[in-house]
Amino acid sequence: MTFRPVTATSLAKPAMEGAGVHLHRVFGFGDPSETDPFLMMDDFRNDDPRLYEKGFPWHPHRGIETITYVLEGEVEHGDSLGNRGTLGAGSVQWMTAGSGIMHQEMPRGNAAGQMHGFQLWANLPSSLKMTAPRYQDISASDIPEIIDDDGTRVKVVTGGFWGKRGPVDGIAADPLYLDVSVPPGVKKSLPVDTRANAFAYVFAGAGRFSDAADPIGVRVEKEVAGQELNIRDLSGNRTLVRFGNGDEVTVQAGPDGVRFLLVAGRPIQEPVAWHGPIVMNTRAELQQAMRDLQNGTFIRSEH
Missing domain, CATH: 2.60.120.10 (Jelly Rolls)
Structure with missing residues (x-):
């Protein structure tokens, strides 16, 4: 066995996302080759509902997969595939944005007002950037x-x-x-x-x-x-x-x-061409995604 050496350590940095959710960014929006195939990770942890309750209203994703793991509280979610549900403590949501999806995530605290979870973004290879969106909820009891x-x-x-x-x-x-x-x-x-x-x-x-x-x-x-x-x-x-x-x-x-x-x-x-929640391989693909958002063709009906 070969033990992996520690090459770097860093502290997660305070950030604000969505409609005013206070969280800590573990990594992201830097050099994606350092964490390839992972693009970003956020630690959303708070015991003051005022700092997270406005959540993450409807927004687009393309070209990535997201894994959301909830430790405390709940996250209500909905997406353009028609999925609706609530992630409880210990549960996981996996979403493949693929060619394009719109969704929202609204956190709610537990009885003490505490909310804690993580969201990890994983990149999709070029061959799957425009694949059909997929979605899965996993309850805490199903995680071994x-x-x-x-x-x-x-x-x-x-x-x-x-x-x-x-x-x-x-x-x-x-x-x-x-x-x-x-x-x-x-x-x-x-x-x-x-x-x-x-x-x-x-x-x-x-x-x-x-x-x-x-x-x-x-x-x-x-x-x-x-x-x-x-x-x-x-x-x-x-x-x-x-x-x-x-x-x-x-x-x-x-x-x-x-x-x-x-x-x-x-x-x-x-190669990674990245703008907010959209991650493609080239700038031309990014520009096409923006045009799709503007003209109403971001969600592909043929899937």
């Missing part, structure tokens, strides 16, 4: 959870892991998308496709991701007196950790444990 002997818990949203397969399938990027919880002090190695780009996003607790004695920006030491775990410079809340090549990711959980998303997918390695 694996509990290892050391207490590590892994929810498998997409992809195959430890003999289980996530219920979301048909995604062009064929990603691995895991929700991983590692107990305090436990060191865990997780297999990842060596040909895939991979990242972790820590959203609770803290941990050390490493393959060597002195990983980038992360260190765990034991004090001589009392042998207490002294954690410094750990990857904590809202930290993105990007990895180099290898087929395993190793994490050492801090004193409060660590919970993170582990995401991996094989790069598409194609």
